[in-house]
Amino acid sequence: MADIRIDSQTLEQFVAAIWEKAGFTAEDAATEAHVLVWANLRGVDSHGVLRVPQYLANIARGGMNPHASIRIERETPAIALIEADMAFGPVVTSYAMEIVIAKARQVGIGWAVIRNTTHQGCMAYYPLLAVEQDMAGLALVCNPPNMAPYGARAAGVHNSPLAIAVPAGDRDPLVLDMATSMAAFGKINLAQDRRVPIPEGWALDSDGNPTTDPNEARILLPFGGYKASSLALMFETLSSVMAGNGLLTASLLGGERQRPGAQNSVVAAIDISAFTDVADYKGEIDRLIAAIKGLPPAKGFAEVLVPGEIENRVRVERSTTGIPLPEGTVMNLRQAARDLGVPLPAALAS
Amino acid sequence: MADIRIDSQTLEQFVAAIWEKAGFTAEDAATEAHVLVWANLRGVDSHGVLRVPQYLANIARGGMNPHASIRIERETPAIALIEADMAFGPVVTSYAMEIVIAKARQVGIGWAVIRNTTHQGCMAYYPLLAVEQDMAGLALVCNPPNMAPYGARAAGVHNSPLAIAVPAGDRDPLVLDMATSMAAFGKINLAQDRRVPIPEGWALDSDGNPTTDPNEARILLPFGGYKASSLALMFETLSSVMAGNGLLTASLLGGERQRPGAQNSVVAAIDISAFTDVADYKGEIDRLIAAIKGLPPAKGFAEVLVPGEIENRVRVERSTTGIPLPEGTVMNLRQAARDLGVPLPAALAS
Numbered sequence: 001m002a003d004i005r006i007d008s009q010t011l012e013q014f015v016a017a018i019w020e021k022a023g024f025t026a027e028d029a030a031t032e033a034h035v036l037v038w039a040n041l042r043g044v045d046s047h048g049v050l051r052v053p054q055y056l057a058n059i060a061r062g063g064m065n066p067h068a069s070i071r072i073e074r075e076t077p078a079i080a081l082i083e084a085d086m087a088f089g090p091v092v093t094s095y096a097m098e099i100v101i102a103k104a105r106q107v108g109i110g111w112a113v114i115r116n117t118t119h120q121g122c123m124a125y126y127p128l129l130a131v132e133q134d135m136a137g138l139a140l141v142c143n144p145p146n147m148a149p150y151g152a153r154a155a156g157v158h159n160s161p162l163a164i165a166v167p168a169g170d171r172d173p174l175v176l177d178m179a180t181s182m183a184a185f186g187k188i189n190l191a192q193d194r195r196v197p198i199p200e201g202w203a204l205d206s207d208g209n210p211t212t213d214p215n216e217a218r219i220l221l222p223f224g225g226y227k228a229s230s231l232a233l234m235f236e237t238l239s240s241v242m243a244g245n246g247l248l249t250a251s252l253l254g255g256e257r258q259r260p261g262a263q264n265s266v267v268a269a270i271d272i273s274a275f276t277d278v279a280d281y282k283g284e285i286d287r288l289i290a291a292i293k294g295l296p297p298a299k300g301f302a303e304v305l306v307p308g309e310i311e312n313r314v315r316v317e318r319s320t321t322g323i324p325l326p327e328g329t330v331m332n333l334r335q336a337a338r339d340l341g342v343p344l345p346a347a348l349a350s
Numbered sequence: 351m352a353d354i355r356i357d358s359q360t361l362e363q364f365v366a367a368i369w370e371k372a373g374f375t376a377e378d379a380a381t382e383a384h385v386l387v388w389a390n391l392r393g394v395d396s397h398g399v400l401r402v403p404q405y406l407a408n409i410a411r412g413g414m415n416p417h418a419s420i421r422i423e424r425e426t427p428a429i430a431l432i433e434a435d436m437a438f439g440p441v442v443t444s445y446a447m448e449i450v451i452a453k454a455r456q457v458g459i460g461w462a463v464i465r466n467t468t469h470q471g472c473m474a475y476y477p478l479l480a481v482e483q484d485m486a487g488l489a490l491v492c493n494p495p496n497m498a499p500y501g502a503r504a505a506g507v508h509n510s511p512l513a514i515a516v517p518a519g520d521r522d523p524l525v526l527d528m529a530t531s532m533a534a535f536g537k538i539n540l541a542q543d544r545r546v547p548i549p550e551g552w553a554l555d556s557d558g559n560p561t562t563d564p565n566e567a568r569i570l571l572p573f574g575g576y577k578a579s580s581l582a583l584m585f586e587t588l589s590s591v592m593a594g595n596g597l598l599t600a601s602l603l604g605g606e607r608q609r610p611g612a613q614n615s616v617v618a619a620i621d622i623s624a625f626t627d628v629a630d631y632k633g634e635i636d637r638l639i640a641a642i643k644g645l646p647p648a649k650g651f652a653e654v655l656v657p658g659e660i661e662n663r664v665r666v667e668r669s670t671t672g673i674p675l676p677e678g679t680v681m682n683l684r685q686a687a688r689d690l691g692v693p694l695p696a697a698l699a700s
Contacts, residue, residue: 078428079458108429152645176580223574230526230657252641276594291602295502307580
């Protein structure tokens with residue numbers, strides 16, 4: 001069966017209706033739907049609407065809270081500590097970005113630690129909120145262990161992603177969004193579906209032995225050996241430990257039981273105008289992109305790409321042709337519509 | 351010829367005397383000598399006193415400025431933009447750390463961009479200044495291109511290092527200090543000296559072809575493909591471009607001539623007490639270290655190491671047994687002593 005194409009606005013309204021029926025306010029439902037469909041629009045389907053059934057299950061077992069009481073626990077002109085109370089990740093993280101952007105406008109930088117958020121979707125979304133305000137943005141997140149630290153044969157760190165974005169002038173913004181593992185579990189799932197082996201160095205099996213069988217892969221491996229392994233560990237120290245909510249130790253050593261599905265995050269905004277002229281900055285980013293793209297490509301490469309370029313191309317294409325959804329995703333969305341009594345868009349009808 | 355061992359205090363006083371004779375104030379000379387010998391003490395000899403002849407040459411050609419006028423150009427309660435005027439890297443960067451630590455104490459975070467610093471030595475030194483004040487520290491630096499971006503066969507980014515450190519309780523602090531290349535040029539130089547090939551994936555030759563011959567290696571390669579390549583590019587956008595002093599574009603596109611040897615840097619401090627209880631934080635870092643070290647080692651590993659652990663072991667050993675200096679370094683130090691009329695310590699006499 002071929003993928004079904006659906007325009008992003010229709011998909012977003014449909015998914016928002018699902019979240020409203022699941023108990024969220026119209027505003028929170030719209031934010032969550034927007035961030036999921038935003039990921040699909042950019043081709044990051046692993047963080048798009050295929051998450052709907054997983055999130056519905058989380059909501060049902062109390063792992064995502066429609067009535068979350070988001071509150072700022074500590075605050076200065078530059079920093080904030082935010083308790084998310086298991087709110088939808090995009091809801092609390094967008095709010096946290098508003099806070100750090102306002103602080104950056106006042107004192108040049110805003111830096112927030114978020115405790116007990118839930119899955120935030122595609123991390124690139126948040127620094128790009130800062131970019132819209134002529135700021136640099138940063139976001140990272142930590143979860144319980146799913147990756148072996150360098151030199152270990154068991155999971156000890158999370159493959160924590162980091163996203164950084166800055167504005168350009170005529171060009172699209174530069175946006176890096178990378179996990180600290182060689183590959184995300186999404187790519188391993190894809191290899192399962194395609195029945196092809198995964199490359200060496202991606203994963204260990206449940207006994208801690210290297211494997212190329214995607215069905216046996218249980219523990220991710222870091223990229224760059226000790227380097228990304230150490231980055232992941234340091235991210236935990238800046239997020240979970242700073243929030244008084246160590247997720248790695250809770251899993252590895254036991255102790256205080258954490259809320260299942262809870263994750264901790266850092267978001268930041270840096271106001272360019274506090275350092276230099278904004279137009280000059282953006283012009284220089286345009287020149288930098290031109291300089292990198294002007295380099296001779298390596299053998300096997302047609303061109304040199306800059307961070308975010310592939311995703312921006314997919315966005316342009318899918319904004320016109322719609323978002324392709326595979327059969328499995330479509331069936332899950334139909335099921336969710338039936339379960340919750342949400343009208344199914346014509347494009348998704350069987 | 352076997353290495354010569356010299357105690358760190360004697361070496362530090364000797365190197366400080368060299369910088370004083372080269373025109374620096376006693377205070378600046380002592381700071382530079384301290385950071386160089388600090389690197390040797392931790393086993394990071396590539397960033398230690400072997401740099402003395404290179405720095406003397408830089409000073410002679412105006413690439414390091416004994417009479418630098420370091421000034422804060424812009425400032426808020428949380429950020430600063432500092433013009434280094436080609437001061438010794440350790441002098442201006444230690445000063446910048448004082449500033450961000452003071453700001454962090456007031457508003458929870460301090461973030462500074464340094465323009466036109468010179469070689470800063472071992473980057474781990476600076477975040478550890480924040481750690482001494484119960485803060486997390488961060489430092490990164492950008493230079494002209496020496497690394498091929500992913501997919502390119504020419505240098506386009508710098509293998510910018512990043513250092514992050516946080517305090518522990520009973521344990522040594524966690525400190526990550528990593529370049530964004532697979533290996534630093536120092537390791538390639540070592541392979542030259544040992545007449546052994548370098549691994550595939552480390553470097554390209556001057557024509558942009560992959561090489562395993564250390565004598566042909568001219569362009570570094572990033573670790574993790576596009577990931578560290580993109581990190582290096584984003585670091586330039588947060589340091590050089592934020593300082594209005596784009597180093598990559600200056601090299602790749604021409605335009606305004608930059609000062610040879612100038613580099614741009616970001617340093618930051620985050621006050622733990624703004625977020626959580628400091629004793630709780632440090633205790634949790636101790637638990638985190640114990641958890642990681644308690645994981646079963648992978649095949650071929652005797653133990654799981656945490657960031658900074660190897661360097662701390664070398665520091666303990668060399669604090670007792672002295673710093674081993676190879677013949678070439680000793681000869682260079684003797685030459686510098688002769689040229690500048692500085693008394694040679696007995697340990698280094700021929």
